[in-house]
Amino acid sequence: MQKIIKRLIDKLLSLIVLILFLPVWFFIAILIKVTSEGPIFFIQDRPGKNKKIFKVYKFRTMKIGSEEMIKGQEVMTDDDRITSIGRFLRRSKMDEIPQLLNVLKGEMSIVGPRPERIASLEDYNDEISKRLNVNPGLTGLAQVSGNIYLDLKDRYKLDVYYAEHFSLWLDIKIIFRTISVVLFGEDKYVDKCLVDLNSLQRGTIS
Template sequence: MDELGSGGEVVKRLFDFLICGVVLVLLSPLLILSVIMIKCTSKGPIFFLQERLGKDGIRFQVYKFRTMTDTVRKFDVQVDNSNTEVTFFGKFARRLKIDELPQLLNVLKGDMSIVGPRPCLPSLQSDFNDDGLARLRVRPGLTGLAQVNGNIYLSWEERWKLDREYVENQSLLLDVKIVLRTILVVFLGEKWGKKA
């Protein structure tokens, strides 16, 4: 089912708030250290804001820790750690997904959920097939089915197919499984996720 219903939506939002609360408490020292490292290793703001597509195609600003030098640029492509503008701390933060943690603010605001298709750049919408369009029926997530099954090692079409699979099979149990697999991916790497 791709519709949770009002009861399911309430449960999912409660799950979001619960996970946000636990993560913010447990990782508060890491969040503070990240802010210090960003300010000490490169000039510029702490956060990087970027417009992304949300539920029903509504655009919103996603929060991330800044991992690149503070230069005016417009990226419509995925940037990896080989890019020379990724900072020393940025490489570390990207590898362990620390740069994504400020999106907990997006979850609390209701722009995102803990689990769901990753929010993409608006420019990608014109390339969507039916699977890509299906992902817009739910809130985007911090992590999702595609992220624990290879992520960057998958084509966009493969990611969208997994996103649609998630949309059509949403459940609290599936969300819990994805969160647990996400923890493993953080420590073992996305290549593990594709092989697992």
């Protein structure tokens, strides 16, 4: 029942945000186009639930030719590959807004482990693969617990924890924490995880 309610909430929230703020999305698209060369959207194949590949949508925040990334290495706020408007979009998380289309299509959820690059699957063991038992999300437990300031192993632990302990109450807490993260920054929550990382001893994430 909780999963059915979660899907209904996903569809409702996605429609409301997309429609209500449509003028804002058009304005962002114009800013991206006039401040840097390249397309408005960044589209890339990502693995979803049960490793099903789908195309994820984002507002483009990086300069053309910056797509090559190192597995497990996040783009930091001072990365010179980020465009001028891209810095604001990433800080405010507004670059993720187009993924609401993925949510409407059922490929993603509002809350869930962030979708990684396909190349990352090469490093997955059976324990890490559990993060793919649920739909990836716009925001997740790792994203509100330090995110880019966390070790990759700890982010995986949090993703697996979410996949194994999903509840609507946990989703609500993650959504409200996400608002705080947007307002105050990811670095403010490095030591304020919603769950105790030291207690996550199950599995062999290494």
